[in-house]
Amino acid sequence: MSSKPLKWVPIGGLGEVGKNMMMFEYDEEILLIDAGIMFPESDMHGIDAVIPDYGFLKNKRDRVRAIIITHGHEDHTGAITHVVRDFPNAPIYATPLTRGLLEVKLKDARVLDRSKIHTIATDGEIEVGPFRVEFFRMCHSIPDNVGLGITTPAGLIVHSGDFKFDHTPVDGKPSNFAKLAEFAGRGVLALFADSTNAEIAGTTPSERAIEPTFEHIFRDAEGRVIVATFASLVSRVQQVVNVCDVYGRKLALAGTSMVENVKMAQKMGYLDIPDGMLVRLEEANKMKPDSVAIMATGTQGEPSAVLGRMAVGKHPVISVMPGDTIVMSAHPIPGNEEYIHRIINRLFQRGAEVLYDPVAKVHVSGHASQEEQKLLMSLIRPKYFIPIHGELRMLKAHARLAHELGIPRDRTFVVENGTPVEFVDGQARQLDRIPGGYVFVDGSGVGDIGKAVIRDREVLARDGFVTVVIRRDRDGRLAEKPEIITRGFVYMKDSEPLLQAMSQAVADALKDITDKTDESAIRERATEALSKMIYNETKRRPMIVAIVA
Amino acid sequence: MSSKPLKWVPIGGLGEVGKNMMMFEYDEEILLIDAGIMFPESDMHGIDAVIPDYGFLKNKRDRVRAIIITHGHEDHTGAITHVVRDFPNAPIYATPLTRGLLEVKLKDARVLDRSKIHTIATDGEIEVGPFRVEFFRMCHSIPDNVGLGITTPAGLIVHSGDFKFDHTPVDGKPSNFAKLAEFAGRGVLALFADSTNAEIAGTTPSERAIEPTFEHIFRDAEGRVIVATFASLVSRVQQVVNVCDVYGRKLALAGTSMVENVKMAQKMGYLDIPDGMLVRLEEANKMKPDSVAIMATGTQGEPSAVLGRMAVGKHPVISVMPGDTIVMSAHPIPGNEEYIHRIINRLFQRGAEVLYDPVAKVHVSGHASQEEQKLLMSLIRPKYFIPIHGELRMLKAHARLAHELGIPRDRTFVVENGTPVEFVDGQARQLDRIPGGYVFVDGSGVGDIGKAVIRDREVLARDGFVTVVIRRDRDGRLAEKPEIITRGFVYMKDSEPLLQAMSQAVADALKDITDKTDESAIRERATEALSKMIYNETKRRPMIVAIVA
Secondary structure: OOOOOEEEEEOOOOOOOOOOOEEEEEOOEEEEEOOOOEOOOOOOOOOOEEEEOOHHHHHHHHHEEEEEOOOOOHHHHOOHHHHHHHOOOOOEEEOHHHHHHHHHHHHHOOOOOOOOEEEOOOOOEEEEOOEEEEEEEOEOOOOOOEEEEEEEOOEEEEEOOOOEOOOOOOOOOOOOHHHHHHHHHHOOOEEEEEOOOOOOOOOOOOHHHHHHHHHHHHHHOOOOEEEEOOOOOHHHHHHHHHHHHHOOOEEEEEOHHHHHHHHHHHHOOOOOOOOOOEEOHHHHHHOOHHHEEEEEOOOOOOOOOHHHHHHOOOOOOOOOOOOOEEEEOOOOOOOOHHHHHHHHHHHHHOOOEEEOOOOOOOOOOOOOOHHHHHHHHHHHOOOEEEEEOOOHHHHHHHHHHHHHOOOOHHHEOOOOOOOOEEEEOOEEEEOOOOOOOEEEEEOOEEOOOOHHHHHHHHHHHHHOEEEEEEOEOOOOOEOOOOEEEEEOOOOHHHOHHHHHHHHHHHHHHOOOOOOOOOHHHHHHHHHHHHHHHHHHHHOOOOEEEEEEO | OOOOOEEEEEOOOOOOOOOOOEEEEEOOEEEEEOOOOEOOOOOOOOOOEEEEOOHHHHHHHHHEEEEEOOOOOHHHHOOHHHHHHHOOOOOEEEOHHHHHHHHHHHHHOOOOOOOOEEEOOOOOEEEEOOEEEEEEEOEOOOOOOEEEEEEEOOEEEEEOOOOEOOOOOOOOOOOOHHHHHHHHHHOOOEEEEEOOOOOOOOOOOOHHHHHHHHHHHHHHOOOOEEEEOOOOOHHHHHHHHHHHHHHOOEEEEEOHHHHHHHHHHHHOOOOOOOOOOEOOHHHHHHOOHHHEEEEEOOOOOOOOOHHHHHHOOOOOOOOOOOOOEEEEOOOOOOOOHHHHHHHHHHHHHOOOEEEOOOOOOOOOOOOOOHHHHHHHHHHHOOOEEEEEOOOHHHHHHHHHHHHHOOOOHHHEOOOOOOOOEEEEOOEEEEOOOOOOOEEEEEOOEEOOOOHHHHHHHHHHHHHOEEEEEEOEOOOOOEOOOOEEEEEOOOOHHHOHHHHHHHHHHHHHHOOOOOOOOOHHHHHHHHHHHHHHHHHHHHOOOOEEEEEEO
16 A cells, blocks of 8 residues: 555546546556547537547646557547547557557548557556556457456556446457456455446346347348448447358448448458458449348438438438338437437338337347446455446446445445546545536537537527628718628518518617717617517527628 | 218328327318427427428318317327417317316417317217217326227228326226227227337336335435426326325425416316415425425426426526435437436436436336237227327337238328328228428417528538628728628637638638629629638538628
């Protein structure tokens, strides 16, 4: 034991605590874990992605000894290009497949050559500063996923990473129970564990649980089978390859990220695809429908992904037709349900049969449910328990489980992003929240959009805007009727009387102006009169901009 | 049998087919069923509600013989004030509680005196034109809900209305199985049935299934219990009243619609509340927390409803405090999940305990699941089956059940809103879709917002707008650097160099204009230069408005 503090901070990102990034700091030496992005919430208008706000590390950049990426999913890797730019001297550690997926990203962003990536085996070990980090395999919906055992001068920390306990994983490589037991033997100061499914009773089914359904679908389908899933769900690709093999179908891939990831995973030996099975999408189109399957992206309702385009008849190669069986093999990320359902409805409209949860068992979660979460706690027997990787409601549910298992309330810390927990002399306590939050990515801009701009977009989305152009004559009086221009407010062609009345309202408000009236006063009077008149007439509150020409 | 056709049309409204309104027409005489609204989809920016587009009936208004409202929920009653204005001569028929809920709405809109409402018993019967309509009780999450048996010259139609088969309903009044069997005996031409839960296997639990959980919550809660639910869920109010009675708590109501509906339902005898149990919200606030419960609105994440205000600390009377137990006793309407979860997280942040599905069994669906849907078909044994009240995917799932039960594919019609089905000489066929869709309500405007305006709002929501003001001198040349005004695009104060460059780009594009260059050419050139320059610099596409002053 040392009397210096070990500090843990879950960093920025939306809702899910510590999901996109977290840090450990001891004696001014820093270890970062993960570099992910989140989908924006639906009222973050126009935002493309949200990355963790690690601005508080600005003056400590050279003290970051390592960045460890636990697995290859977007919410753990998506911010890697930003992180590489901002911490140019920190080495990155990842398991082989994770490294492969990172390199696809870094190459696309042309920063691969300045990245220092090291491959670590799934049972590897590294020493960085005061930290000794032992990797251990944990099952998830992607191969080469790891948890971390971090030996620090303050004690042993176990971080589950994303996990489930799958006893029959697709790649045949189960979670490393022996290592978990070994940690318990050494004595664990704190367990940080995945809370995603803490609201779900029971045990998450094995990835293999979907195979009977897939067998059934491929056996009975009279036309093409189109399986949509995440591009990074390498094990699902293997499962589709296997069933294609059994039923003698060729396989085509649709979507850039799907094509790139499969190519890389195959090259690295993570996908076992029989020679000659893969065909190009254009070829697949010419083959007999019952001799081909297609894997595509777009399960989250994204209009620009393959499935979204197919649904509106705008994919350049694939047209949905009667006889097609389309399988939605992914769960909806919360907030996307409405868009996903719309796509399912549209695919039905085009005559396809669509299979999705709960109508067919075509997807299972990659995260542990309550019984597995309890098992992890029982195996590890930690002194302190910190639920992570979840919204506050999930952390609360996970903490409730810990209490049921006898971990006392004062040894359980439910904190939100930005709130550190400090360990000194075997005791933990919560510190004050570090200011900051998350950073918006919009187009090529990173962090240039703040809450004020989002608020303006909210107003514009709701009621549009009205511009009034006020032209003055030489005496400073109104030269003509104020001109009204609107967008997103009313359909201008059908609203001539309203627009006339709006112009008149401004004219009335400005009837006594002279060359002594200053412009800001004119703008203010015009805006006030217009906004009042518009609200009375329409009960709407568009944004108003008055221009004095 | 007659050889004139009977025509059925599910009318407008969003996704859910025939939910908000449907019509039967025989020999130019029309029967309308329901007058509901839908919540707008999340990309219908700024829209407050969506009502069915019954514009195709414009020239047939006087042929509407009756409007029947099957029960008192918003998606069946919410457009009643519009319907009363547009069909002033059509009598409205509703069961007692439904009538009470309609009258609350009509009174608020000051059109009660011009409405002709008739009360019909839940086993009542009316003759309207060529239709004989027999009402029959069906269980749902509101009392006085009915299905309809409609005897027409073309045959007997059975319409399930919203339903579940609850053998132990809160009001003690189960579905009218005898009537269903009697219809079957007479021979049913077509069954129209609720598809909401056609994707869900098994049987929907009884409303009573939540009572043990509520007992448990009220017994153990050390502070206030705040139950949030729909204002129209009268049976849930009764259940909370019952458990308040057992555990000696007073009950306060929060939310105008909750207060109004409870007052009306109590007056009409649909709620049995012990004398002295109801207290005002302000009083409740002064009482000992463990002696009071509150029922509130806002389960759908609406920021302006009671729960939404409580979550951000802005309710004028109730402040959430540690010790409060908040129960979310409603299911999320699809599309609202994200907002609901945000509210749950915020209530946790304020120290409350929050209980919701699936963490606690505090709500059950009001709609039949697959086994009940099969039972209805088996009871009725219709010649034709038409799934209604659901999105296309649900209708498809419901049709699949019908096929499993032996109803042939060519006697099952899965159609979308606006597509008529015609019955002649005992045969049914689908007709061409009637043009139309739905009508947006925005502020006080009904139907003045179309797709073009929504598209503009979409652009504005994503990237905001840029206005450039171009001032010319006497020679028609630029008098000064073009002025740039933006909203929702970038934070203007931090973006001076970008704004300067934008102004310069316009100046460059207009450097050779003279008094001969006309205004529209100037606007076009400025817009083009600006949009290109902005996309190159920022990868954003704001709306651009050029004004020549």
